[in-house]
Amino acid sequence: MTYIVKPVNHHPNLEKNKLGLTRRDYEGTISTLCAGCGHDSISAAVIEACYDLSISSDQIAKLSGIGCSSKSPSYFLNQAHGFNSVHGRMPSVATGANLGNKDLLYLGVSGDGDTAAIGIGQFMHAARRQLNITYIVENNGTYGLTKGQFSATNDQGSKSKYGEENVFAPIDLPTMAIQLGAGFVGRSFSGDKQQLVPLLKAAMKFEGFSLIDIISPCVTFNNHLGSTKSFDHIREHNESVSSLDFVPIGKEIKTTYKEGTKVDVPLHDGAMLTLEKLSKKYNPLDKGQAIQSLNEAEKNGKVLTGLLFINPEVKDHAEILNISDTPLNQLAEKELCPGAKKLAKINASLN
Amino acid sequence: MDTKYLFKRHNTYWVKVAVPKDLRKELGFDLRTSLHTHELSEAQKLREAVVEGFKSQIFAAKENLKQSNGKGSVKTFMPITDTSDPQYYHKVVDCQYACPAHTPVPEYIRKISQNEYTEAYMINWESNVFPGILGRTCDRPCEPACRRTRTHEKPVAICRLKRVAADFKDDVSNLLPKAPSNSNGKKIALIGGGPASLTVARDLIVMGYECTLFEKDPQAGGLMRTNIPSFRLPEEVLDAEVNQILDMGLNTKFNSEITSLKNFLHEDFDAVFVGTGAPKGKDLNIEGRKEAKANIHIGIDFLTSIAFEHINSIGKKVIVLGGGNTAMDCCRSSLRLGAEDVKVVVRSPFSQMKASEWEIEDAMEENIPIFENHVPKKFIHDEGKLTGMEFQKVEAVFDAKGNRSLVPTDDDPVIIECDDVLVAIGQDNSFEWIERDIGLEFGEWDMPVVNPTTFQSTHPKVFFGGDAAWGPENIIWAAAHGHQAAISIHKFCQNEDINKRPEPGTNLVSQKMGLHEWSYDNDISQAKRFLVPKADQDVALKSLKIEVEKGFDENLAMEEAQRCLNCDVQTVFSESLCIECDACVDICPTDCINFMFNGPEDEVRQNIRIPALNIEQDLLVSKILPTKRTMFKDEDVCLHCGLCAERCPTGAWDMQTFLYEEAKVYS
Incomplete structure (x- = not known):
């Protein structure tokens, strides 16, 4: 908790984006999460990404379920639309909202409990249906709001704050999402904004289901020796598969990579993702290899991060369902009701 | 832009x-x-x-x-900041650092906001000796230094808050130190009764020295009495603070001008302090000066004559030459003596006038026009009776080094009519009374050679301070010099090495009271600088004695005090506790905090989140952290709001009040 009001003053040299807004204009109310919570770093990364992309807040909807993670949309993008829904039901609400207005950018913010436990069915179907959403899992491996029980993503053998070991095997959300056909799957760490911010920007620009599983240490209940989701553990076992540059349309690619180590992935709107492969073996366009690498890493106690899998060919649910180009919420009676003549014609065709 | x-x-x-x-x-x-x-x-x-x-x-x-x-390419790293050096945190307190006497400004402003005016006064009295006087007349080097000028717009009205402490204090006579009952047997002579000598006296009397003050005028106070008009500094305020020192047990010899230092040194004194100021106003020897001398006056002499009531009238049309504070005092005094048309004429451009901004504003508020870029050419007179002045218009041109020259324009000479002219174009020292064969060396500009740290001249027994040391400055400098000279005189009399200066006293105390409780007010006031109420102009202009500024009342003082950012509440960083969670980086409203790899200072300054271009402000550089990164905090626009400490899960950041007390002879 923080009781000090964040002063409105900002650095006199704070830069403005294309919309004439500063990063501070994308903030939310002051966080009520524990001091040092990884979720707050993720909020800061979301702010940074939206600022960098010059997205107007009114073009964004923040949707969440229940939990520490799901509180966090209050702490960024004050001016965006938002709905704090029922536990584990964020994907349903997102699906409905998406059908109503497919033009908005949907940020789903969930946690390991909200997604991997109570909401796992909803999560799976949203991925399978290619719901156009940036689905952020703020994954700390623990139930912080109820005093630190193991969650479904907690690693087997990892110790709780009170000393006992977790006896169950974890659910790996990225592996599951890749298997279910998600088009964009990444993993990152709340303490590494250099990786997280470009990943978020790319995910927001991706049309289709994009999952970012973000390891976000719980400083209160899961940041001790023996935990596999602590700052120290993740820093020690983090293995980044790629370094990512997100290049919006019309911008020159500045970073240069050694030949053979670079992969360019064009996105739907003409923007370009440039990946520097840190491991020669790894190919984020190969589904089978991605899953294999994730399995191997798990066996070796490593945490693979970066853009794990991308399928730029994927169609999003609106395209699959052939939904009208005009968002449904903008269609009036005239467009929705074909009229008596048309009805007579249809009826006649049935004869 | x-x-x-x-x-x-x-x-x-x-x-x-x-x-x-x-x-x-x-x-x-x-x-x-x-x-x-x-x-x-x-x-x-x-x-x-x-x-x-x-x-x-x-x-x-x-x-x-x-x-x-041949190793220009060797990579350098920024050194780890040594926060145990008292000057590091001292420098963060911009106002205190800028004050020549290093008055703990935020400390007394907090006292004012708690209505503890007496305490606030005593903090001031300790450092700058004349809070009531300085609260009205100080040149305020603290204010342009104030952090608010970088984070908001206008600085805290520090000077006027000092006056508040003086205006609302209780009787402080019991709090003032007295001379010990036994003298230490050493005798000190103080020549000149201005702020520098009085400060030396105050510091040495409490150490048991017998101090004797020699003053050419009938009263003590020096330029505070003779050069500052009563409508800026009422006599009773001046008297009260001067008497505080006289009453400590200072022997005074008024109306005693020392005319020969050589002879004076034969008298029975262990050390001599010269605080005679810069009493000689510069003259302007151009055509007509001699002929029209009856109506041409030197600015500071004119002000002195007013102070001792030797003058009570002036002509209807007055020209004041010069752009410094004395010129401003001269023109405003002229109005009050009955002049109807007063003009200030300056050689330089308006923007480069030497007078403090607020003094210029005050003069302009009294409808006194200021003519810039006019160089005086001659006094025009009619058989000795001054009738006007002729000026040449000029333009300021700067060369590559920024040196200014005033180049005449093609305009015709300008003639301004007048009955009297006041020349306020600068002041000089006057050391005719110091013989050049007594082992006291004189250097450039015919000024005595004085050690800038010890204030000792080349004659070991003779010390200088105030304007007498390095030319005209402000009262606050005189007080600062006085403290240092007192230390030197004490060490000299005790046969100690005067070059070994005492360390300042420092104290660093955590303000954390509970999980989310801080014992200082960390709300950042968004109020604009409050204006000081002034006396009605119709009334004020009628008398030399009516103080123009009325000072803040208690409510205004409270509001203004809230604008202080508490820069002395330092952000103290402990590397061993930091888990590098980034919470402080994310929350800092002014993006001061950065975690990145160390490198040469210029690179670091460029590469942090918002480049640290203000090189006058330091970066706090941590030891290397477990991820091999270093924490860099740009002190420049830190609001001292405490959010970094509030959001830190491990207490690696803490808010700690840093009290810096400049060493005095008695501390």
Whole structure:
């Protein structure tokens, strides 16, 4: 908790984006999460990404379920639309909202409990249906709001704050999402904004289901020796598969990579993702290899991060369902009701 | 608006150029010169000239360095900040650091906001000796330094809050130190009764010294009495604070001008302090000066005559020559003596006038016009009776080094009618009474050679301070000099090494009271600087004795005190506790905090989240952290709001009040 009001003053040299807004204009109310919570770093990364992309807040909807993670949309993008829904039901609400207005950018913010436990069915179907959403899992491996029980993503053998070991095997959300056909799957760490911010920007620009599983240490209940989701553990076992540059349309690619180590992935709107492969073996366009690498890493106690899998060919649910180009919420009676003549014609065709 | 290399501080633009770190030995830390102006366009021109001028110098220095050590490419790292050096945190408290006497400003402002005026007064009295006087007349070097000029706009009205402490204090006579009952047997002579001598007396009397003050005028106070008009500094305020020192047990010899130091040194004193000020006003020897002398007066002499009530009238039309504070006092005094048409005429551009901004404003508020770029050519007279003055119009031109020259324009000479002229174009020292064969060396400008740390002259027994040491400055400097000279005199009399200066007293205390409780008010007030109420002009202009500024009342003082950012509540960082969670980076409203790899200072300054261009402000550099990164905090625009400490899960950041007390002879 923080009781000090964040002063409105900002650095006199704070830069403005294309919309004439500063990063501070994308903030939310002051966080009520524990001091040092990884979720707050993720909020800061979301702010940074939206600022960098010059997205107007009114073009964004923040949707969440229940939990520490799901509180966090209050702490960024004050001016965006938002709905704090029922536990584990964020994907349903997102699906409905998406059908109503497919033009908005949907940020789903969930946690390991909200997604991997109570909401796992909803999560799976949203991925399978290619719901156009940036689905952020703020994954700390623990139930912080109820005093630190193991969650479904907690690693087997990892110790709780009170000393006992977790006896169950974890659910790996990225592996599951890749298997279910998600088009964009990444993993990152709340303490590494250099990786997280470009990943978020790319995910927001991706049309289709994009999952970012973000390891976000719980400083209160899961940041001790023996935990596999602590700052120290993740820093020690983090293995980044790629370094990512997100290049919006019309911008020159500045970073240069050694030949053979670079992969360019064009996105739907003409923007370009440039990946520097840190491991020669790894190919984020190969589904089978991605899953294999994730399995191997798990066996070796490593945490693979970066853009794990991308399928730029994927169609999003609106395209699959052939939904009208005009968002449904903008269609009036005239467009929705074909009229008596048309009805007579249809009826006649049935004869 | 192009403001590169320009820093705006309280309506003033300063030109500063960063010097690459490895060249600082040769070129100094930065190439900030005393180039400052109120006009942006002018500042931009100045900057161009400066940057161009220094380019070749930097280039030459670089070449030199390459040749001399051949390892120009060796990567350097910023050294870890040594926060145990008292000057590091002291420098963060911009106002206190800028104050020559290093008055703990935020400390007394907090006292004012708690209605503890007496305590606030005593904190001031300890450092600057004349809080009531300075609260009205100080040149306020603290205010342009105030952090608010960088984070908001206008500085806290520090000077006027000092006056509040003096205005609302209780009787402090019981709190003031007295001379010990036994003298230590040493006798000190103080020549000149101004603020410097009085400060020396105050500090030495409590140590048991027998101090004797020699003053040519009938009363003590020096320029505070003779040069500052009563409508700015009421006599009773002056008397009260001067008497505080006289009553401590100071022997006084008034109306005793010392005319020969050589003879005086034969008298029975262990040390002599010279605080005779800069009592000689500069004259203007141009055509007509001799003939029209009856109506041409030297500014400070004119003010002195008013103070001792030797003058009570002046002509209807008055020209005041000069752009300093004395000129402002002269023109406003003339109005009160009955002049109807008073004009100030300055050689330089308006923006470069030497007078404090607020004194210029005060004069202009009394409808006194100021003519800039007019160089006086001659006094016009009708058989000895002054009738006017002739001026040549000029234009200020700057060369590559920023040196100014005034070039005449093609305009016709300007003639301004007048009955009296007041010449306020500067002051000189007057040392005719010091013989040159007594072992007291004189240097440039015919000024005594004085050690800038010890204030000792080349005659070991004789010390200087105030304007007598290095020419005209402000009262606050005199007080600062006095404290240092007192230390030297004490060490000299006790046969100690006077070059060994005492360390300042420092104290660093955590303000954390509970999980989310801090014992200082960390709300950032968004209020604008409050204006000091003034007396009705119709009434004020009728008398020399009516104080123009009425001072803040208690409510206004409270509001103004809230504007203080508490810069002395330091952000203290403990590397061993930091888990690098980034919470402080994310929450800091002014993006001061950065975690990144160390490198040369120029690179670090460029690469942090928001480049740290204000090289006058330090970066707090941590030890290397477990991820091999270093924490860099740019002190420049830190609001001291405490959010970093509030959001830190491990207490690696803490808010700690830093009290810095400049050493006094008795501490």
